[in-house]
Amino acid sequence: MMEKIYLLWFVQEHQGEPDTELLIGVFASETEAERAIEQLKSKPGFCVYPDGFRIHSQQIGQIGWSEGFVEDQLAKKS
Numbered sequence: 001m002m003e004k005i006y007l008l009w010f011v012q013e014h015q016g017e018p019d020t021e022l023l024i025g026v027f028a029s030e031t032e033a034e035r036a037i038e039q040l041k042s043k044p045g046f047c048v049y050p051d052g053f054r055i056h057s058q059q060i061g062q063i064g065w066s067e068g069f070v071e072d073q074l075a076k077k078s
Helices: 030-040 071-077
Strands: 004-012 020-027 053-059
Touching: 004 030, 020 030, 030 053
Parallel strands: none
Antiparallel strands: 004 020, 004 053
């Protein structure tokens, strides 16, 4: 069985502007990532957007983005 890591992100979406995406941390379990949310959700900024936390799992040793990308799409996000 392959090991997973859990990435905790904070995402705040903005209309007409780039989104705020903060990588908060990388954890060995989903439970650890959830504990981090509990610690942070009352802190300045985070408390205004308590639903901004996202946990994403990733298999260790596997490519997570394999399709490539189109440069025009990246320019629109900047």
